[in-house]
Amino acid sequence: xxxxxxxxxxxxxxxxxxxxxxxxxxxxxxxxxxxxxxxxxxxxxxxxxxxxxxxxxxxxxxxxxxxxxxxxxxxxxxxxxxxxxxxxxxxxxxxxxxxxxxxxxxxxxxxxxxxxxxxxxxxxxxxxxxxxxxxxxxxxxxxxxxxxxxxxxxxxxxxxxxxxxxxxxxxxxxxxxxxxxxxxxxxxxxxxxxxxxxxxxxxxxxxxxxxxxxxxxxxxxxxxxxxxxxxxxxxxxxxxxxxxxxxxxxxxxxxxxx
Numbered sequence: 001x002x003x004x005x006x007x008x009x010x011x012x013x014x015x016x017x018x019x020x021x022x023x024x025x026x027x028x029x030x031x032x033x034x035x036x037x038x039x040x041x042x043x044x045x046x047x048x049x050x051x052x053x054x055x056x057x058x059x060x061x062x063x064x065x066x067x068x069x070x071x072x073x074x075x076x077x078x079x080x081x082x083x084x085x086x087x088x089x090x091x092x093x094x095x096x097x098x099x100x101x102x103x104x105x106x107x108x109x110x111x112x113x114x115x116x117x118x119x120x121x122x123x124x125x126x127x128x129x130x131x132x133x134x135x136x137x138x139x140x141x142x143x144x145x146x147x148x149x150x151x152x153x154x155x156x157x158x159x160x161x162x163x164x165x166x167x168x169x170x171x172x173x174x175x176x177x178x179x180x181x182x183x184x185x186x187x188x189x190x191x192x193x194x195x196x197x198x199x200x201x202x203x204x205x206x207x208x209x210x211x212x213x214x215x216x217x218x219x220x221x222x223x224x225x226x227x228x229x230x231x232x233x234x235x236x237x238x239x240x241x242x243x244x245x246x247x248x249x250x251x252x253x254x255x256x257x258x
Contacts, residue, residue, distance in 0.1 A: 019241035024243055050174075064214070093153050107161070129171075153173060172254055179200070179204045183200075184212045192221065
């Protein structure tokens with residue numbers, strides 16, 4: 001009996017406090033210049049997030065998934081975050097390309113990541129799936145852990161055919177809530193940090209999925225940590241907490257192990 005009581009006390013001491021007002025903070029890869037700041041902010045708030053990975057150029061001259069950043073990703077895995085694919089080459093969906101019979105087997109995409117010049121090309125459904133899976137293969141090679149079966153299409157652009165193609169190879173799309181568009185990829189001149197922060201604190205509600213990036217090349221006034229820190233503090237003051245997508249009712253069946 002004493003052993004059982006000790007076990008219950010230990011469990012209670014290590015259990016995370018429950019929160020009935022979660023929001024789901026997600027980050028897509030970027031130039032990684034603010035990635036360390038974002039990681040430090042998440043740790044200070046004991047917050048869990050979800051990261052969507054693509055192989056993008058970084059400010060240090062490499063790519064987001066090269067050996068330079070492998071330790072950073074391993075640290076995020078150890079902290080208990082969730083991870084999904086963002087396509088290997090950061091392919092922004094443009095339109096379906098139907099064949100002569102009207103069946104969609106190809107997609108027109110704009111491959112555009114960071115400072116690289118955009119390239120418009122066509123990919124087959126199989127090639128798109130291979131791009132999603134390639135991220136998972138690299139993630140496992142870096143961390144020893146499998147990627148979750150979720151993805152985010154760059155810019156959030158999709159079609160029914162694209163979603164079906166991804167579903168056929170095991171991936172479910174994750175978008176974001178309307179209020180969850182945090183605006184870090186918008187021009188600083190017309191969307192200063194103070195305006196973005198005010199809008200987010202005003203509009204975000206429990207259950208929203210939020211989206212930001214690990215660095216945007218075009219933004220002159222960095223969004224993180226200028227907005228991230230006060231945003232997280234402000235939402236916490238309203239009783240909200242930050243949960244990974246494995247706690248989201250829509251994605252929990254995909255991400256949580258039985």
